[in-house]
Amino acid sequence: MTDIPGVRPVRIGELVRAQDRLTFIYLERSVVHRDANAITATDERGVVHIPAATLGALILGPGTRVTHQAMMLLAESGSTAVWVGEQGVRYYAHGRSLARSSRLLEAQATAFANQTTRLRVARAMYAMRFPGDPIDGLTMQQLRGKEGARVRRLYREHAERTGIDWARRKFDPNDFAGGDPVNQALSAATTCLYGIAHAVIVALGAAPGLGFVHTGHERSFVFDIADLYKAEFAIPIAFDIAAAEVEDIGAATRRAVRDAIHAGGLLGRCCKDLHTLLLPDEPDAGDDWDTDVVQLWDRQGNADSGVSYADEEVPW
Numbered sequence: 001m002t003d004i005p006g007v008r009p010v011r012i013g014e015l016v017r018a019q020d021r022l023t024f025i026y027l028e029r030s031v032v033h034r035d036a037n038a039i040t041a042t043d044e045r046g047v048v049h050i051p052a053a054t055l056g057a058l059i060l061g062p063g064t065r066v067t068h069q070a071m072m073l074l075a076e077s078g079s080t081a082v083w084v085g086e087q088g089v090r091y092y093a094h095g096r097s098l099a100r101s102s103r104l105l106e107a108q109a110t111a112f113a114n115q116t117t118r119l120r121v122a123r124a125m126y127a128m129r130f131p132g133d134p135i136d137g138l139t140m141q142q143l144r145g146k147e148g149a150r151v152r153r154l155y156r157e158h159a160e161r162t163g164i165d166w167a168r169r170k171f172d173p174n175d176f177a178g179g180d181p182v183n184q185a186l187s188a189a190t191t192c193l194y195g196i197a198h199a200v201i202v203a204l205g206a207a208p209g210l211g212f213v214h215t216g217h218e219r220s221f222v223f224d225i226a227d228l229y230k231a232e233f234a235i236p237i238a239f240d241i242a243a244a245e246v247e248d249i250g251a252a253t254r255r256a257v258r259d260a261i262h263a264g265g266l267l268g269r270c271c272k273d274l275h276t277l278l279l280p281d282e283p284d285a286g287d288d289w290d291t292d293v294v295q296l297w298d299r300q301g302n303a304d305s306g307v308s309y310a311d312e313e314v315p316w
Helices: 066-079 104-111 113-130 140-162 181-203 220-227 231-242 249-263 266-278
Strands: 021-029 032-036 038-043 046-051 054-062 080-084 091-094
Touching: 021 181, 032 066, 038 066, 046 054, 054 066, 054 181, 066 080, 080 181, 104 113, 104 266, 113 140, 113 220, 113 266, 140 231, 181 220, 181 231, 181 249, 181 266, 220 266, 231 249, 249 266
Parallel strands: 021 054, 054 080
Antiparallel strands: 032 038, 038 046, 080 091
């Protein structure tokens, strides 16, 4: 519970569904606090109020200080806080989930644990990325080959469109400024997508580490989901920013990505795509964000918790 006089915790029914929230807000060199049920960001220019219940992800860059009360409000509101490094390139940590139900998580784990269903989900991801390309019967190696050729072609096409000299994708997460302008913009744009994908995944209660194409990393599923949208939201914007020769590539790219994902309704698409991938028989299902029920597992069907089963007849 909050310790602020006259302010009660946010009730689940008052929260905004994941697909209807703001995408992300990036802050750096500011103090993050709370004022009632709003997050405040304070720097030398003044104070900005951000309604916590409508926020998808709060991306915290260098120089930010966050109060205990601010983190309590973000947790109560199901807003994901993501800590990142300079220019938003390096990821450090994230906050809690909006979901109370484990239904999507269980569906993800079930699909992940079986090679047949894992391949089904991976093929569905490639089909989303490259609609119209035949993928039935292709192995993962063949799918990776088609993806590599398609992405390289996208890079060449946007380089020709913008007049950018393009060699290859090259970046060092420890040296953002060391890359050429287009690679800097690509790093900034993909980091924004990673933050959004991570926020949606944890908001819906899925596991960031259980990927279907990527594997072995704590954010494998984040990379999977972000890849669905790179061709639309990251690559063209990065080449446009590089061609514009702006002074602050990271900031300009973040603003352009923010505007594009808002105009394109990315949060709603991302939520729907997650359900389509993990619950293909009910792609229009809700995200169960307000289901707050604990049950006990049983082979014959789940049992209610909070009940004494001491007098139950034991089958042995």
